[in-house]
Amino acid sequence: MPTKNIYLFNNKITKLQNCSFTKTKLKPTLHLYKNLLEYISTNALECMPAHMTLLLSCGYLKSLPMSNRSITSECVTSSFVPKLIFRGRKDIFYEVLRHQGFNCTLNSRTAICRPCPPGSYGNESGQCTPCPAGGFYQDDIGTNSCLHCHNGSFVKNGNGSSATQCILCPEGTKQSTFAGYRACLCKNNYTRLHRFEKCSVCLEEGLDCSQDYKALSHGYYWNWTFPNASLMEYSNFVLNLQTENVHYDQSSVEYQQLIPRVFACSRPENCVNKNSHEVDGIAGSCAVGYRGWLCSKCVRGYYSVLGFCLPCPNIVWVCFEIGMTVCIFIIFLVFVIVKSKKQNRSEEGRTIADIVSSRVKIVLGFYQVIGELFEAFHSVSWAGVLHYVGEWMTVLEFNILRLIVKPHCLHEKLSLDPKLQFKIALLFPLVVILIAFTCQHIFRVYFKYRKRYDAHDLKLRLAETRSALSTYVLLILFVTYPSTCDIIFSFYPGACDTFAVYKENDISITLLRTDYDIVCSDLIYYQIFAFLATLLYVISFPVLLLLFLSKYIKRERAHDHISEPDTNLLNSVDSLMSQPIALNSSDNNAETRAIPVWLNFLCENFKPGFWFWEILELARKVTQTMLITLLGWDDPLTMLFTIGVSVLFLTLHVKFSPMKSPFEQRLQLFSLAVIFVNVLFAAVPMSSDYGNYISIGIITLDAAIIVIVSGEAILTAYRYIKRRCQRNYIDYLSM
Numbered sequence: 001m002p003t004k005n006i007y008l009f010n011n012k013i014t015k016l017q018n019c020s021f022t023k024t025k026l027k028p029t030l031h032l033y034k035n036l037l038e039y040i041s042t043n044a045l046e047c048m049p050a051h052m053t054l055l056l057s058c059g060y061l062k063s064l065p066m067s068n069r070s071i072t073s074e075c076v077t078s079s080f081v082p083k084l085i086f087r088g089r090k091d092i093f094y095e096v097l098r099h100q101g102f103n104c105t106l107n108s109r110t111a112i113c114r115p116c117p118p119g120s121y122g123n124e125s126g127q128c129t130p131c132p133a134g135g136f137y138q139d140d141i142g143t144n145s146c147l148h149c150h151n152g153s154f155v156k157n158g159n160g161s162s163a164t165q166c167i168l169c170p171e172g173t174k175q176s177t178f179a180g181y182r183a184c185l186c187k188n189n190y191t192r193l194h195r196f197e198k199c200s201v202c203l204e205e206g207l208d209c210s211q212d213y214k215a216l217s218h219g220y221y222w223n224w225t226f227p228n229a230s231l232m233e234y235s236n237f238v239l240n241l242q243t244e245n246v247h248y249d250q251s252s253v254e255y256q257q258l259i260p261r262v263f264a265c266s267r268p269e270n271c272v273n274k275n276s277h278e279v280d281g282i283a284g285s286c287a288v289g290y291r292g293w294l295c296s297k298c299v300r301g302y303y304s305v306l307g308f309c310l311p312c313p314n315i316v317w318v319c320f321e322i323g324m325t326v327c328i329f330i331i332f333l334v335f336v337i338v339k340s341k342k343q344n345r346s347e348e349g350r351t352i353a354d355i356v357s358s359r360v361k362i363v364l365g366f367y368q369v370i371g372e373l374f375e376a377f378h379s380v381s382w383a384g385v386l387h388y389v390g391e392w393m394t395v396l397e398f399n400i401l402r403l404i405v406k407p408h409c410l411h412e413k414l415s416l417d418p419k420l421q422f423k424i425a426l427l428f429p430l431v432v433i434l435i436a437f438t439c440q441h442i443f444r445v446y447f448k449y450r451k452r453y454d455a456h457d458l459k460l461r462l463a464e465t466r467s468a469l470s471t472y473v474l475l476i477l478f479v480t481y482p483s484t485c486d487i488i489f490s491f492y493p494g495a496c497d498t499f500a501v502y503k504e505n506d507i508s509i510t511l512l513r514t515d516y517d518i519v520c521s522d523l524i525y526y527q528i529f530a531f532l533a534t535l536l537y538v539i540s541f542p543v544l545l546l547l548f549l550s551k552y553i554k555r556e557r558a559h560d561h562i563s564e565p566d567t568n569l570l571n572s573v574d575s576l577m578s579q580p581i582a583l584n585s586s587d588n589n590a591e592t593r594a595i596p597v598w599l600n601f602l603c604e605n606f607k608p609g610f611w612f613w614e615i616l617e618l619a620r621k622v623t624q625t626m627l628i629t630l631l632g633w634d635d636p637l638t639m640l641f642t643i644g645v646s647v648l649f650l651t652l653h654v655k656f657s658p659m660k661s662p663f664e665q666r667l668q669l670f671s672l673a674v675i676f677v678n679v680l681f682a683a684v685p686m687s688s689d690y691g692n693y694i695s696i697g698i699i700t701l702d703a704a705i706i707v708i709v710s711g712e713a714i715l716t717a718y719r720y721i722k723r724r725c726q727r728n729y730i731d732y733l734s735m
Helices: 042-046 090-097 231-241 279-283 315-342 352-376 386-396 418-450 455-489 524-559 573-577 597-603 613-631 636-656 662-683 688-734
Strands: 003-007 026-031 053-056 072-075 084-086 102-106 111-115 120-122 128-130 302-305 308-311 496-502 507-512 515-519
Touching (some): 003 084, 090 111, 352 455, 352 597, 352 662, 352 688, 418 455, 662 688
Antiparallel strands (some): 120 128
């Protein structure tokens, strides 16, 4: 069989002379391209068979070959790809060439192979693959790999067939390194949104920009649930960008939508974000037990203690804690009622019920302020067993809606969201008053039905019942007043936080600070009721108490022929402190002279000239927590106002000593001083090196007040028992 093709392309032939092919039956084509052929002699042409076709790369020829014979010469370009056809031993050629950068097909009669054209390479499976986009090109045919562009250059669209197609890497990239499978790596703190486009500077706090894309750092949060943003598309883009080989997805080389803004988490440890170079670092991830905006909410199976999420304990333990808490308050209430009826008096002339209620007021007022402060503080660490201290602080705060801190551990439906809390807070005072009013009428009917009392006794019974019910109503409203005010304030427009999720396009969202699951734009009716409740309850309640106290004080002073003192506290302290307040009287006019029992606990523990002081304390507790609720602790006005109120009342208590009992005066001073220390601790940034130790010290101080009160109660009980034992012993000896 005559030979039709001789393939000598892609060799190092520089000259063709003499009769190199005289004994070869060439018929029709000699492939000499891809050689640095400079010269072909006339003798070499004369010896070639007739009708010969020469395929040449003419770029290096110094002169064109001339012959009198019918030989055809063709200059081909570097992109010329010949077709190789094999018969006979076709399987051998097929297997060899398909691993040498050729695209081969095999049928029953022939094997047809074409070398991979410039801009591509053979993938060792008989297929040609274009050189990928990036720092690659190939200007030859029939190769198994691509060549590298010079450092700092790349081929944008791939399939590069010449070094001249390698262009300079774009702005913001490292132009002194190999481009790889992108348009060069980004510079430090630069990121890109297209694999083969420029990189932009990345200086936003909270972002990790070390790997050509934006990822979240530890302690930060972003949200992708706004229009024109797609976490799935961005994650696919990042995963594709991390693929540093030819197998990257060419359909995901660009992210065309928006990227959200980054926010610092209130407590950085809540926003772990794991490894920023994994998917969790792109989406953002919360610590175990946390969820929601800024990782501020607890997941199912966890409960909140002063803003920290802790695992729900066993249901049996939860029921035990709830039962114990209820029993303690019932025992305390029964104790106060029993002791108030017995009228056992201390050496100071006060009943045991008065002493207990006075000290409970101090403890309660302290923890109501501290509890609200700790809800807003982000610098206190409740690691380890300290969360039990935080849990009991929540109980001692006596927020009626958070009294038992983990009811939803029993059932998910027992969780109270802020909207439901707000409704309960508005209805609670009305329900308490309505229950008391109903009970009064029930007792009236009961007393009349029994027919055991004459008109005078019936009147006394009804008066006692009305006084007792009024006392319980006022006590309940007084104890729950700060927490009710906080719930009302939490629905003010100022209690919402606005987050610009994408600043350039003015895309923002406004969320309720107490619960970031609630959008403030849906709260217009709640805000209207919050303003009304402020007028009808927040302001009216202390004003009415002040008016009632003033009324009975004036009546008492008028009865005793005492002129009205100057009520200016700062100018007439001696005059105020010299005026007596008859809390109990044994004469016939006791009912008109004595302050009613239902008001007695407000002023019983204060000196005569300071009958109004408890109303000031009530206002202090509300004002110290009001701006925290409205503006948040991070607002400078909140810090300034809270510190100012702490200093003011601490100074007033030191200067005027308004309380009768020296122990209670010192206890109140200690509580005010601890509140001041807490506020300073939160206002001054602390280094993490010693911040935890200071946190433990602050928490110890906060728990010390209950220890002091408990210790004093135990000591008083010991003295009382000791005196009784001594008295009994003396009585025994005298027998």
